[in-house]
Amino acid sequence: MxxxxxxxxxxxxxxxxxxxxxxxxxxxxAFQPADIEYVEYRGEVVNANNGRGISSAYLSLNNSNISTITNSDGEFSLKVPEDLIDATVTTSVFGFQSKTLPLDYFKPEGTVIELEETVEExxxxxxxxxxxxxxxxxxxxxxxxxxxxxxxxxxxxxxxxxxxxxxxxxxxxxxxxxxxxxxxxxxxxxxxxxxxxxxxxxxxxxxxxxxxxxxxxxxxxxxxxxxxxxxxxxxxxxxxxxxxxxxxxxxxxxxxxxxxxxxxxxxxxxxxxxxxxxxxxxxxxxxxxxxxxxxxxxxxxxxxxxxxxxxxxxxxxxxxxxxxxxxxxxxxxxxxxxxxxxxxxxxxxxxxxxxxxxxxxxxxxxxxxxxxxxxxxxxxxxxxxxxxxxxxxxxxxxxxxxxxxxxxxxxxxxxxxxxxxxxxxx
Structure with missing residues (x-):
């Protein structure tokens, strides 16, 4: 060696x-297998003004400890237990207005979340x-x-x-x-x-x-x-x-x-x-x-x-x-x-x-x-x-x-x- x-x-x-x-x-x-069945949702968080991906955006499933964060290109993967069908997800990141969406907005692929920049006088x-x-x-x-x-x-x-x-x-x-x-x-x-x-x-x-x-x-x-x-x-x-x-x-x-x-x-x-x-x-x-x-x-x-x-x-x-x-x-x-x-x-x-x-x-x-x-x-x-x-x-x-x-x-x-x-x- x-x-x-x-x-x-x-x-x-x-x-x-x-x-x-x-x-x-x-x-x-081997990586350890998961014990719970999850539904996976994929997509990206983008700037509503220019469509560019937003890195480090935090997505949190409300009333739970489930969350994820976007990568450098704004892409995310969120895994949610099958039985949580009426949940909502809040997306937040520094410099942008937070947005809360129902879970049924999310798709297995191609979910797009647009965030507006924070403008404060x-x-x-x-x-x-x-x-x-x-x-x-x-x-x-x-x-x-x-x-x-x-x-x-x-x-x-x-x-x-x-x-x-x-x-x-x-x-x-x-x-x-x-x-x-x-x-x-x-x-x-x-x-x-x-x-x-x-x-x-x-x-x-x-x-x-x-x-x-x-x-x-x-x-x-x-x-x-x-x-x-x-x-x-x-x-x-x-x-x-x-x-x-x-x-x-x-x-x-x-x-x-x-x-x-x-x-x-x-x-x-x-x-x-x-x-x-x-x-x-x-x-x-x-x-x-x-x-x-x-x-x-x-x-x-x-x-x-x-x-x-x-x-x-x-x-x-x-x-x-x-x-x-x-x-x-x-x-x-x-x-x-x-x-x-x-x-x-x-x-x-x-x-x-x-x-x-x-x-x-x-x-x-x-x-x-x-x-x-x-x-x-x-x-x-x-x-x-x-x-x-x-x-x-x-x-x-x-x-x-x-x-x-x-x-x-x-x-x-x-x-x-x-x-x-x-x-x-x-």
């Missing part, structure tokens, strides 16, 4: 995410006093100690990791994760422990190469831009970016600045995205950003340390998201998502192999921590953990019960709803 490492590095910081390409002996692990324009985007971002960083948690805390989170080859799901991992979250004004790193975990891999769909994501929950935890400022927005790197205002908006009924940022130096893969900054407190409440990898040779040189002979490996898309929540006037990490796409080109082969790797984590519980050394009573995992290799000791069939491995197309909230009682009991 040969092992090849693809190392995520970046311009100015050490490795955060990494992949392993591994030649493997063929074997198969902001009457309290005086709240938006900032006139210089760069100064606002600097103020956001300067106020980090005042706006974010200043004491240690314990968080319970749900983590999910999926790997696709083409349109086929080839590897799924999910886990309940315990985090000792260090204060935002401290350089101390967060500690992570796997509480319960499980995995499923279908090697028959991988041909001769398996792709593994190294880092597990740390990949999404390190997206906490305000805790780990060294990875993207180091204060001393402010001059390396250009900042400009986009149209302001509201998040959770709070007026919010939207700042577009972009690295000035585009000679190597470079960051760009949006910062959502609370207008009243100058707090970063959300960030959506990407790493431009259009220069394939530069991206391969930066991210690929070793690769199989006769192949060319390069990333084609790297997207990230982080959301924050507020408790007693202090903000903290609440959700992180990384979406990665890789291509493996083989010599003397007509078709290449495309892989999509998604990892996301959501905090389900938070509480202050005032105990002794947390590490002494918990099995802390390494930042370079590989979920599909290292989680065997955390599997507990009684905990997971009859719940299947959650389908990647479903919202992560759907996974949490299915195991919430077990999480509460434990």
């Amino acid at each position: 040969k092992r090849f490492d693809l190392i995520f590095s970046g311009k100015t910081y050490s490795a955060v995410l990494s992949l392993c390409l591994i030649f493997i002996t063929m074997q198969s692990f 902001l009457t309290e324009v005086s709240l938006y006093k900032a006139t210089n985007a760069s100064l606002l971002v600097k103020e956001m960083l300067d106020k980090k100690d005042d706006n974010y948690l200043s004491d240690e805390s314990l968080m319970t989170s749900f983590y999910r990791e999926t790997i696709k080859k083409g349109w086929s799901n080839v590897s799924l991992s999910e886990a309940v994760v315990k985090i000792q979250k260090s204060p935002y004004n401290s350089s101390k790193k967060d500690l992570v422990s796997l509480y319960k975990a499980r995995k499923s891999t279908d090697y028959e769909k991988l041909d001769t190469v398996a792709l593994k994501l190294r880092g597990g929950p740390f990949n999404t935890l390190y997206l906490d831009m305000m805790k780990y400022t060294e990875y993207v927005l180091r204060p001393e790197m402010m001059d390396s970016y250009s900042f400009k205002f986009d149209d302001p908006t509201k998040i959770n009924d709070r007026y919010t600045y939207v700042v577009d940022f972009r690295e000035v130096d585009e000679s190597d893969p470079w960051y760009y995205g949006k910062l959502f900054i609370d207008a009243e407190t100058s707090t970063l409440v959300k960030a959506e950003y990407s790493l431009n990898v259009d220069d394939r040779d530069a991206a391969a040189a930066m991210f690929v340390k070793k690769k199989p002979n006769g192949s060319k490996v390069f990333p084609t898309e790297l997207n990230y998201q982080v959301d924050y929540a507020q408790n007693n006037g202090r903000w903290h990490y609440a959700y992180g998502k990384a979406q990665l796409e890789y291509v493996v080109n083989w010599k003397r082969k007509i078709f290449n192999s495309k892989y999509k790797i998604n990892s996301e984590m959501v905090v389900t519980d938070w509480q202050p921590y005032a105990g002794d050394d947390w590490r002494k009573s918990n099995d802390v995992i390494r930042p370079n953990i590989v979920m599909v290799d290292d989680v065997a000791g955390f599997y507990d069939s009684e905990f997971w019960g009859s719940n299947n491995i959650i389908e990647p197309e479903k919202s992560i909230q759907n996974a949490i709803d299915k195991i919430k009682r077990k999480m509460d009991d434990n």
